[in-house]
Amino acid sequence: MSRSNAFVGSPMPRIEDARLLTGGARFVADLARHDLLHAVIVRSPLAHGRILAVDADAARAMDGVVALFTAADIGEVPLIPIRQHGVPEGEAYRQPVIAADRVRYVGEPVAIVVAREAAVAEDAAEAVVVDIDPLPVVADTAISARDETLVFAAPTNRVTTFRARAGGADAAFAAAPYTRRARFAVQRHTASPMETRGLLAEWDGESGHLTVHGATKVPFFNRDTLATMLGLGAGDVTLIEVDVGGGFGARGEFYPEDFLIPFAARRLGARVRWLEDRREHFSAMNHAREMTAEMEIACERDGRVIGIRGTVDVDLGAYVRTNGLTTPRNVAQFVTGPYLVPHIAIDVAVHVTNKTPTGTYRGPGRYEASFFCERLFDMAARDLGVDRAEFRMMNLIPEERLPYPLAHMDGLDASWQTELDNGAYGEVMARCLETFDWAAKSRLDGRLVDGRHHGIAVGAFVEGGAGGRGETARMTITADGMVEVAVGSTSLGQGLVTILTQIAADALSLPMDRIRLVHGSTNLVSQGGGSFHSRSTVMGGSAILLAAEALLQAIGEAAPHHEAAGKVRIEDGMVAVGDARLPLDAFAGLVVERQFFNKKLTYSYGAHAAHVSVDPRTGDVAVLDYVTVDDVGRVINPLTLHGQVVGALVQGLGSTFLEEIRYDEEGQLLTGSFADYLMPTATEVPPVRAISLGLRPCPNNPIGAKGAGEGGLIPVGGVIANAVAAALADFAVEPNTLPLTPPRLWHLIEAGRRAASDTTNADDPTNAEARP
Amino acid sequence: MSRTVRFALNGVATALDVADRTTLADALRDGARLTGTHLGCEHGVCGACTVIVDGLAVRACLMLAVQADGADVVTVEGLAPRDGGLGALQQAFHEHHALQCGFCTPGILTTMHALLTEEPEADEARIRDVLSGNLCRCTGYLPIIAAVMAARGAYRREGVE
Ligand code: FES
Ligand code: FES
Numbered sequence: 001m002s003r004s005n006a007f008v009g010s011p012m013p014r015i016e017d018a019r020l021l022t023g024g025a026r027f028v029a030d031l032a033r034h035d036l037l038h039a040v041i042v043r044s045p046l047a048h049g050r051i052l053a054v055d056a057d058a059a060r061a062m063d064g065v066v067a068l069f070t071a072a073d074i075g076e077v078p079l080i081p082i083r084q085h086g087v088p089e090g091e092a093y094r095q096p097v098i099a100a101d102r103v104r105y106v107g108e109p110v111a112i113v114v115a116r117e118a119a120v121a122e123d124a125a126e127a128v129v130v131d132i133d134p135l136p137v138v139a140d141t142a143i144s145a146r147d148e149t150l151v152f153a154a155p156t157n158r159v160t161t162f163r164a165r166a167g168g169a170d171a172a173f174a175a176a177p178y179t180r181r182a183r184f185a186v187q188r189h190t191a192s193p194m195e196t197r198g199l200l201a202e203w204d205g206e207s208g209h210l211t212v213h214g215a216t217k218v219p220f221f222n223r224d225t226l227a228t229m230l231g232l233g234a235g236d237v238t239l240i241e242v243d244v245g246g247g248f249g250a251r252g253e254f255y256p257e258d259f260l261i262p263f264a265a266r267r268l269g270a271r272v273r274w275l276e277d278r279r280e281h282f283s284a285m286n287h288a289r290e291m292t293a294e295m296e297i298a299c300e301r302d303g304r305v306i307g308i309r310g311t312v313d314v315d316l317g318a319y320v321r322t323n324g325l326t327t328p329r330n331v332a333q334f335v336t337g338p339y340l341v342p343h344i345a346i347d348v349a350v351h352v353t354n355k356t357p358t359g360t361y362r363g364p365g366r367y368e369a370s371f372f373c374e375r376l377f378d379m380a381a382r383d384l385g386v387d388r389a390e391f392r393m394m395n396l397i398p399e400e401r402l403p404y405p406l407a408h409m410d411g412l413d414a415s416w417q418t419e420l421d422n423g424a425y426g427e428v429m430a431r432c433l434e435t436f437d438w439a440a441k442s443r444l445d446g447r448l449v450d451g452r453h454h455g456i457a458v459g460a461f462v463e464g465g466a467g468g469r470g471e472t473a474r475m476t477i478t479a480d481g482m483v484e485v486a487v488g489s490t491s492l493g494q495g496l497v498t499i500l501t502q503i504a505a506d507a508l509s510l511p512m513d514r515i516r517l518v519h520g521s522t523n524l525v526s527q528g529g530g531s532f533h534s535r536s537t538v539m540g541g542s543a544i545l546l547a548a549e550a551l552l553q554a555i556g557e558a559a560p561h562h563e564a565a566g567k568v569r570i571e572d573g574m575v576a577v578g579d580a581r582l583p584l585d586a587f588a589g590l591v592v593e594r595q596f597f598n599k600k601l602t603y604s605y606g607a608h609a610a611h612v613s614v615d616p617r618t619g620d621v622a623v624l625d626y627v628t629v630d631d632v633g634r635v636i637n638p639l640t641l642h643g644q645v646v647g648a649l650v651q652g653l654g655s656t657f658l659e660e661i662r663y664d665e666e667g668q669l670l671t672g673s674f675a676d677y678l679m680p681t682a683t684e685v686p687p688v689r690a691i692s693l694g695l696r697p698c699p700n701n702p703i704g705a706k707g708a709g710e711g712g713l714i715p716v717g718g719v720i721a722n723a724v725a726a727a728l729a730d731f732a733v734e735p736n737t738l739p740l741t742p743p744r745l746w747h748l749i750e751a752g753r754r755a756a757s758d759t760t761n762a763d764d765p766t767n768a769e770a771r772p
Numbered sequence: 773m774s775r776t777v778r779f780a781l782n783g784v785a786t787a788l789d790v791a792d793r794t795t796l797a798d799a800l801r802d803g804a805r806l807t808g809t810h811l812g813c814e815h816g817v818c819g820a821c822t823v824i825v826d827g828l829a830v831r832a833c834l835m836l837a838v839q840a841d842g843a844d845v846v847t848v849e850g851l852a853p854r855d856g857g858l859g860a861l862q863q864a865f866h867e868h869h870a871l872q873c874g875f876c877t878p879g880i881l882t883t884m885h886a887l888l889t890e891e892p893e894a895d896e897a898r899i900r901d902v903l904s905g906n907l908c909r910c911t912g913y914l915p916i917i918a919a920v921m922a923a924r925g926a927y928r929r930e931g932v933e
Contacts, residue, residue: 013866020874021862023808023849027875029808171845194812194820194875194909245810245875246909278813493873493910639869643911647872650912674817674907682903682913 005509007502007696008703011639012512014498015432016491025243028198028214029275036067036200039261039274040121042111042128043283044103047139047667048151049132051101054111059127064120067268068128070111071100074263078229080254083221085329087412092154093352095319097229097259103132104151104318104671105356107283108254114264114272119133137354137667139765140291141313144351151318151352159320159350164332164407169309169345176306180379185737186368186717188290188315189659191361192679193413193492195245196276197285200258208236212262215239216490216520217252223522225254226262237262247492248651249360250286252324257284265466279672287358287661288327289368290315295335297376298343303386305395307343308335314350317357322362324357325350330365330464333406333418335373337366337714338425338462338605340397344407354667355621361708363647366463367655367717374459374718375736378725388722389429389438389458390580392607396425420603421706422696423631429460432607432629435689441611441625446729452613452622455727459609459715461476463630465602465707466700471539472525473547474593475504481585483508483551484516486524489540494709495640496536502636503541503703507548509570514584525593535707537636538602542701546594555589602698602706606630608649608715612723616731619745621657623723625685630691633698633706644714645690652716654680657739731756777841781806782850790837796830797821799837800847808848808878812907822879823847829886848878851885852879860926861885861919868919872910881904885918892927894920 019025042054056068071077079094098109110130136149142159143149151157173179181214200213210232215222219239227237244251257274265272276284295310314328330347381391397404402422409416435438436458444454474486485504495516505512518524519540556568560579574581611625628645635641643755658678660671671677690712697704722737724745728735731752735745773792780786781804788803800809800823812820813831821832824846853858858866861881871877880903887894888903894902899920900913908916 014869016874017866017871020877021848021858021865021881022852022877023847024804025808025874027807027810029811033804119864192887192909194818194873194907195810196812244873245812246873248909278818301838370932493875495872591839597855643869643872643915646912646914647910648805648912649907650914673815674813675815679907679909681905681907682900684919685900686914724925 005506007512008506008636012498012502012637013639015501016495016497027195027243027245028200031200031213031242033200033271035271037114037116037268037270037272038118038121039264040125041257041260041274042113042125042130044099044106044108044110044130044132046103046132047106047137049103049134050354051099051103051110052131052133055129055131055479056111059124061112062120062124062127064116065113065124066116066689067114068111069264071098074098078259080226080256080321082320082325083253085219085325087160087325089160090320090325093152093159093320095256095321095357097256103606105354106667107356109260112260112264114268117189124621126406137665137673139663139665139667140353141315141351144353151354157352159316159352161350162329162348163410164344164346165410166407167307167343169307169343172307172343173296173298173309177301178380178385179296179298181294181296181697182376182379182734183522183738184293184295184372184375186289186371186669187738188287188661189655190251190285190661191248193246193248193251196278196281197251197257198273198275199261199506200271200273201262202271203266203269205269209238210236210262210266211238211240213240213242214253215241216244216492219490219520219522220488222254222258226258229259229568230263230266240521241490244492248362249364251492252490253286253359253661255284278674282672282677283669286321287317287356287770288358288361288364290358291331291368291484293372295376297380299380299384301384303381303384303391303394305339305341308373309345312346312348314348315355316350317353317355319357321357321359323359324374326360327358327365331369333409334366335369336407337370337373337769338397338460339395340401345409355663362651363713366461366710366714367652370459370461370715371717371721371738374715374722378457378722379734390431392458392460393426393429396429398426399424418464418601421600422699423603423605424695425460425605428605428629428631428693428695429607432609432627433458435629435691436609436627438609445726452615453727454611454612454613455725457607457719457722457726458607459719459722460605460607461711461714462603462605463707463711463714465604466535466538466598470597471543472527472593472595473540473543474525474591475547475551475588477584477587479585479588481583482514483510484518487519487540487543488525488527489536490520494644495637499537499636499640500540500544504544506546507545508551510573514573527595538701538703538705538707539596539598540638541703541705542596543580543594545702546596547592550592550594551590554592555587558587558590586742597764598699598701602633602700604632604706604711605631605707606711608719610719610723612720612727614724614727614745616749619749621740621741621745623653623720626686626688628690628712629693630711631693631695632708633694633696634691634704635694636705638692641692641708642690644709645692646688648710648712649688649716650680650685652713653684655738656717656720657741660739701707728752775838777837779840779842780844788837791809792838794837795833796823796835796837796840797832800832806847806849810875810878812875815915819878819883820876822882822906824882824886827886829883846882848881851881860882861888861923864919864923867924870911870915870919876906876908879918882906888920888927892924894924896921
């Protein structure tokens with residue numbers, strides 16, 4: 001039987017599951033080593049101040065303490081580089097790997113203790129006294145913008161302003177028949193993977209080699225960064241990827257600890273491990289999304305959008321970290337998402353404050369931008385008396401206008417500009433509306449049923465994918481007749497091994513169990529990109545296709561009598577040369593390596609619809625139905641893709657209803673545990689119907705796939721807030737501040753009631769019934 | 773202070789020397805080298821460290837190892853059949869894609885195993901309610917709920933035998 005494979009597109013259960021289900025996984029905390037030393041980081045207890053002294057004598061003297069390092073022991077303290085979306089003015093705000101004379105947030109590393117036992121290291125860290133002369137705390141963007149207290153030596157706390165422009169917004173707004181303005185706020189929250197970070201660094205003095213376990217996301221960038229900081233060659237440093245308990249954009253960037261732990265290992269000539277605890281994680285790992293916005297929309301009377309303009313103030317936290325500028329940049333460029341908006345002027349100001357630095361979290365900037373845009377659309381549609389679904393249908397970018405450039409990033413070069421690739425935006429939204437049964441559910445919209453107000457909403461999104469430099473795949477035929485496929489992509493739990501094995505098996509016409517896929521570590525391939533910006537399937541998969549082609553060619557060239565036989569094929573697990581069949585292991589040792597370079601981003605897209613009910617007495621929201629439809633270009637594995645969408649959606653519900661990192665005005669972190677920081681649990685998850693299509697293959701890569709890890713999250717805030725607004729239309733509630741907690745909604749409802757009774761509609765039966 | 777605790781670990785008589793302040797989770801991970809029991813918070817909220825002690829799902833980060841003396845302890849490593857392969861619940865998780873990164877998975881498997889062993893008829897509401905004590909950041913829970921529902925049959929049959 002010689003039929004070509006069709007693993008791509010099939011719901012293959014995952015190869016990686018068996019180990020994870022039986023306790024056989026190896027996360028960084030699980031690695032066993034002899035003579036392991038344990039590190040604990042001493043962190044700043046204050047949000048802002050000058051370090052006068054670090055008194056570590058008592059700690060150093062403790063039994064079992066091996067070493068204690070402060071900035072003074074490190075010498076010239078390296079600054080963490082900006083990995084993506086860097087601008088020259090951002091350089092002055094970079095984070096040192098350890099605080100030397102100034103602390104700028106609670107949790108900033110001040111010293112590192114190394115001891116023979118973890119408990120001793122913790123006790124010693126407690127015994128370190130950091131004497132800090134407090135400075136006024138810059139607790140929010142309003143204080144930051146005043147520039148009375150400067151967080152850096154730079155003349156301002158405003159790092160930069162990103163400006164996105166299309167058409168001529170001012171003139172268009174001046175001439176528009178309808179405009180409306182609103183203020184929005186998105187709260188600070190965080191990715192919160194279930195596994196906290198950890199690193200195990202080993203210095204081999206004999207060979208002068210440093211090995212660090214626990215890398216993920218961008219191991220090659222981190223290896224190069226670490227090598228430079230330590231004055232080593234890239235070849236002297238190996239970063240090893242082990243199992244990783246989720247990343248979502250935050251895990252795996254270069255953090256201070258990514259220098260401090262390897263530094264300690266090298267200085268001590270030892271094996272040093274650091275495991276972050278959850279409380280520490282809340283102050284050390286990137287936060288995300290905190291911003292306010294003042295936005296305005298202009299429309300024709302029939303609902304066609306003329307323009308969107310506004311200003312956004314991003315609370316970046318204390319430093320510009322590796323990807324700190326990505327979110328502000330994305331907010332500027334993606335406010336209009338899949339919609340055709342001719343006139344755009346968005347200014348996004350980036351402010352430093354004395355809080356934990358922020359970085360990307362799944363759907364960075366896109367979640368926030370979508371919230372602003374979708375809310376504006378619903379306000380405008382209501383004002384203009386246009387059905388909200390129709391409003392969107394008329395404003396989606398028509399297929400014939402694609403590729404379509406997004407708003408131009410002013411003053412920035414071509415690498416910052418992007419265009420939406422292809423898609424049938426209207427078709428997918430229509431499918432979503434139909435699945436959701438918009439027409440029937442519209443009859444419930446705004447109605448009061450059994451004491452709860454019902455509302456529905458729909459929204460659309462685009463999700464950028466496949467960013468960053470190239471990706472590499474290497475294929476080796478092994479003596480046991482397998483093909484080992486090594487890729488630079490990294491796994492953060494998204495099923496990468498299975499997906500890439502499907503692609504490789506199809507490309508080579510081999511069963512999946514003849515492919516052995518390895519990934520991530522810097523010793524597997526010569527160069528690699530990693531997993532960010534929903535890129536690993538597209539980039540790793542494309543590199544695999546190129547490598548497979550090269551491998552077949554190499555087999556052909558090595559095959560006996562190949563000149564006469566023509567092209568070789570693989571059939572039934574054998575190499576077919578003309579009529580002859582050779583086992584694969586006859587070619588053992590053949591190696592090829594290929595790189596895929598990406599020129600353009602991919603844009604998957606889709607629509608979400610939600611039906612909610614709200615209890616006006618408590619502000620409690622129940623999500624009764626949620627539908628997502630997206631087009632990812634090509635579906636590689638429907639099972640894992642569905643998992644990505646549902647997982648992202650539920651994270652989005654957390655962002656919308658629950659999760660909030662709070663500080664007091666002294667910059668003290670108030671949410672340091674899962675008891676204060678609430679995440680969705682099984683009882684809160686609504687019924688979800690998630691449909692993923694491969695409608696329009698991506699023209700920019702050989703597999704036709706598009707990044708698909710984030711779309712499930714992007715429009716959730718806007719869609720849910722709009723459904724809540726629709727439910728509470730009687731009270732004129734405009735939920736423009738996230739999260740939508742019951743107290744916040746209750747206050748909005750009460751304010752609406754008061755306003756209503758101040759005017760004349762006190763005898764409105766819906767209001768009357770709802771009154772307790 | 774350190775002492776020896778003796779307990780049955782996945783059916784095998786086990787003795788571990790532990791300090792008084794050692795949690796059961798640390799004893800299992802560092803002492804017995806069974807690292808399937810994960811630590812996601814160490815303050816009793818996430819459920820990743822859940823193990824089954826005398827039939828009850830408990831948080832191993834909140835229990836001291838010395839408290840397990842004489843107990844019957846089952847960890848995720850003890851859920852699979854001895855001759856290899858996957859147990860019914862594990863198989864259902866595999867088929868329903870009820871895990872992504874797998875970090876939360878051991879604690880969810882033990883929690884749900886304890887539930888279905890006691891209540892093989894548990895309905896969806898009951899499953900959700902018990903599952904709400906475990907955090908999973910990847911899956912959005914729906915596939916986990918589906919997997920647990922699907923595995924109930926195997927527990928019912930076991931009960932009959
Ligand atoms: S580690 Fe025990 S409940 Fe989280
Ligand atoms: S599978 Fe990753 S936390 Fe549950």
